[in-house]
Amino acid sequence: xxxxxxxxxxxxxxxxxxxxxxxxxxxxxxxxxxxxxxxxxxxxxxxxxxxxxxxxxxxxxxxxxxxxxxxxxxxxxxxxxxxxxxxxxxxxxxxxxxxxxxxxxxxxxxxxxxxxxxxxxxxxxxxxxxxxxxxxxxxxxxxxxxxxxxxxxxxxxxxxxxxxxxxxxxxxxxxxxxxxxxxxxxxxxxxxxxxxxxxxxxxxxxxxxxxxxxxxxxxxxxxxxxxxxxxxxxxxxxxxxxxxxxxxxxxxxxxxxxxxxxxxxxxxxxxxxxxxxxxxxxxxxxxxxxxxxxxxxxxxxxxxxxxxxxxxxxxxxxxxxxxxxxxxxxxxxxxxxxxxxxxxxxxxxxxxxxxxxxxxxxxxxxxxxxxxxxxxxxxxxxxxxxxxxxxxxxxxxxxxxxxxxxxxxxxxxxxxxxxxxxxxxxxxxxxxxxxxxxxxxxxxxxxxxxxxxxxxxxxxxxxxxxxxxxxxxxxxxxxxxxxxxxxxxxxxxxxxxxxxxxxxxxxxxxxxxxxxxxxxxxxxxxxxxxxxxxxxxxxxxxxxxxxxxxxxxxxxxxxxxxxxxxxxxxxxxxxx
Amino acid sequence: xxxxxxxxxxxxxxxxxxxxxxxxxxxxxxxxxxxxxxxxxxxxxxxxxxxxxxxxxxxxxxxxxxxxxxxxxxxxxxxxxxxxxxxxxxxxxxxxxxxxxxxxxxxxxxxxxxxxxxxxxx
Numbered sequence: 001x002x003x004x005x006x007x008x009x010x011x012x013x014x015x016x017x018x019x020x021x022x023x024x025x026x027x028x029x030x031x032x033x034x035x036x037x038x039x040x041x042x043x044x045x046x047x048x049x050x051x052x053x054x055x056x057x058x059x060x061x062x063x064x065x066x067x068x069x070x071x072x073x074x075x076x077x078x079x080x081x082x083x084x085x086x087x088x089x090x091x092x093x094x095x096x097x098x099x100x101x102x103x104x105x106x107x108x109x110x111x112x113x114x115x116x117x118x119x120x121x122x123x124x125x126x127x128x129x130x131x132x133x134x135x136x137x138x139x140x141x142x143x144x145x146x147x148x149x150x151x152x153x154x155x156x157x158x159x160x161x162x163x164x165x166x167x168x169x170x171x172x173x174x175x176x177x178x179x180x181x182x183x184x185x186x187x188x189x190x191x192x193x194x195x196x197x198x199x200x201x202x203x204x205x206x207x208x209x210x211x212x213x214x215x216x217x218x219x220x221x222x223x224x225x226x227x228x229x230x231x232x233x234x235x236x237x238x239x240x241x242x243x244x245x246x247x248x249x250x251x252x253x254x255x256x257x258x259x260x261x262x263x264x265x266x267x268x269x270x271x272x273x274x275x276x277x278x279x280x281x282x283x284x285x286x287x288x289x290x291x292x293x294x295x296x297x298x299x300x301x302x303x304x305x306x307x308x309x310x311x312x313x314x315x316x317x318x319x320x321x322x323x324x325x326x327x328x329x330x331x332x333x334x335x336x337x338x339x340x341x342x343x344x345x346x347x348x349x350x351x352x353x354x355x356x357x358x359x360x361x362x363x364x365x366x367x368x369x370x371x372x373x374x375x376x377x378x379x380x381x382x383x384x385x386x387x388x389x390x391x392x393x394x395x396x397x398x399x400x401x402x403x404x405x406x407x408x409x410x411x412x413x414x415x416x417x418x419x420x421x422x423x424x425x426x427x428x429x430x431x432x433x434x435x436x437x438x439x440x441x442x443x444x445x446x447x448x449x450x451x452x453x454x455x456x457x458x459x460x461x462x463x464x465x466x467x468x469x470x471x472x473x474x475x476x477x478x479x480x481x482x483x484x485x486x487x488x489x490x491x492x493x494x495x496x497x498x499x500x501x502x503x504x505x506x507x508x509x510x511x512x513x514x515x516x517x518x519x520x521x522x523x524x525x526x527x528x529x530x531x532x533x534x535x536x537x538x539x540x541x542x543x544x545x546x547x548x549x550x551x552x553x554x555x556x557x558x559x560x561x562x563x564x565x566x567x568x569x570x571x572x573x574x575x576x
Numbered sequence: 577x578x579x580x581x582x583x584x585x586x587x588x589x590x591x592x593x594x595x596x597x598x599x600x601x602x603x604x605x606x607x608x609x610x611x612x613x614x615x616x617x618x619x620x621x622x623x624x625x626x627x628x629x630x631x632x633x634x635x636x637x638x639x640x641x642x643x644x645x646x647x648x649x650x651x652x653x654x655x656x657x658x659x660x661x662x663x664x665x666x667x668x669x670x671x672x673x674x675x676x677x678x679x680x681x682x683x684x685x686x687x688x689x690x691x692x693x694x695x696x697x698x
Contacts, residue, residue, distance in 0.1 A: 349682065360598060
């Protein structure tokens with residue numbers, strides 16, 4: 001149980017017990033002073049307990065209430081107090097302290113729209129001041145009695161205005177909704193209620209009257225507010241949304257605004273005198289404050305609109321930049337396509353001449369056949385141009401792949417026939433190097449595939465195998481059916497893969513450590529292309545085998561091709 | 577029997593000479609054109625047994641020449657072999673749709689071209 005609850009559980013019954021004793025008796029006085037005194041001590045204790053960021057407001061509350069208690073004590077011992085009595089001095093001195101405490105708390109809490117809170121508090125206070133003047137202070141000042149009596153009886157309602165001024169600022173600040181705040185509201189309202197009732201009929205009051213209840217309750221609630229742990233949050237700066245006009249705040253402000261016409265009307269009906277100067281002064285002040293407040297709201301709206309405009313401008317600029325960038329991208333894409341087409345045509349035409357004329361020059365049926373030396377030179381030209389052509393083809397293939405233009409031309413075919421044919425075509429190259437190449441397969445394995453692409457894939461794998469298998473080695477190719485698909489294997493007895501390279505060989509431009517060390521020519525594109533083809537068929541490719549033990553490439557192909565993306569763009573497709 | 581006449585059309589002089597040289601060694605008689613319009617004129621004038629047409633020629637391209645040949649009642653039976661470097665699938669399809677008898681991709685081996693030509697004239 002929290003300190004504030006314990007405190008309330010003890011003190012609230014005490015208030016009840018107070019009224020069980022005879023009115024104006026000693027027992028009542030003791031309980032009354034006990035409540036007031038412990039409240040002051042409780043506030044001081046609470047400040048030490050909770051260590052709020054701002055201690056001064058709470059110490060001011062303690063001080064104000066201490067002055068009230070002193071006033072109470074004095075009035076007990078003065079049976080027939082003079083006017084003004086010494087008690088009045090302490091009472092009246094207590095209000096500014098409490099009001100200052102409230103004001104300080106509000107200033108600490110409402111960090112953001114402080115001026116708006118202050119304006120609202122001022123409007124509210126002015127409305128209350130008009131009421132106080134018209135119904136309490138005015139009659140008191142004008143009534144019979146000495147000058148001192150007039151001043152003192154006029155000062156109490158004035159102090160209530162001061163208290164409300166401090167409270168109203170806090171009331172309209174965003175410090176709502178903490179238990180400590182609610183206790184504080186209760187304490188202030190109880191004090192005000194007691195004062196107002198007393199002020200309306202000061203002569204009718206006697207010690208032990210029910211009005212004492214409100215003052216005792218006020219003591220208790222001040223202390224409860226201080227004892228509740230949430231008192232620390234009260235004085236903390238809060239992030240409040242600018243321009244938030246809560247419903248309660250509007251009601252309070254509206255009530256304050258209608259005070260002037262309401263007072264005019266009531267006094268007219270009652271046929272009572274009216275202080276025109278006071279009404280005019282307070283009415284004008286309220287009007288000016290409202291105008292200031294409205295101006296503030298309009299300015300804030302304008303600022304918001306300005307920010308919104310700026311944000312929109314930025315968004316539009318970003319949009320425009322995006323459009324330009326998009327156009328540039330489209331242009332870059334078009335240039336790339338043009339470039340690919342250019343390579344395709346302008347590299348092929350001279351290559352056609354090189355390959356063709358070298359072949360013509362080496363023709364055995366010529367009348368003057370070449371001598372061996374010149375023939376060997378031309379063979380180098382021939383091999384080099386074939387390599388160049390292959391590189392051009394590979395680069396073109398990759399360019400198409402990246403443009404998303406790799407479109408398969410599928411047909412239901414026997415994989416074994418394709419493999420056998422490919423192996424047959426590679427045999428001369430393998431035999432020239434002294435490598436035995438054989439296809440170990442029979443029967444038919446029907447799958448849906450692009451014959452040209454499967455050929456290309458196999459050619460890449462076989463070229464690699466021949467390149468990396470030394471004379472005397474062998475290359476075996478297998479094609480076997482599996483559940484809904486086929487498996488294709490190319491295994492060689494070549495130099496193998498270094499550990500960890502099995503995953504990397506399919507990367508673009510990857511060269512294995514061995515190829516680099518032994519300076520075996522290559523571009524590192526063949527296996528990248530092989531993987532692209534396998535994946536385009538919805539299959540996968542993997543490499544295996546231990547270092548120095550040869551390499552096995554395994555391709556798994558499904559029986560059915562996956563749906564092809566962009567197969568409608570076949571018209572724009574380039575064919576190598 | 578006199579040597580069969582072959583029309584060779586290519587805008588690239590070197591390729592034109594390459595094809596011509598190879599086919600002359602095979603014993604064919606060659607008539608050369610360096611653009612599509614000239615190729616069509618020579619086809620009408622000389623009535624060759626076969627035409628080797630480059631697809632990528634300025635003006636009338638190889639496929640357009642082929643279309644004119646197939647549209648002409650007198651020339652309809654001429655064999656046509658298309659050559660291309662640009663090798664666009666649409667070109668190939670257009671070529672076959674227009675009635676090409678064969679299609680050879682650049683760069684080609686002259687020996688391979690000669691084989692295809694002899695097959696077509698067999």
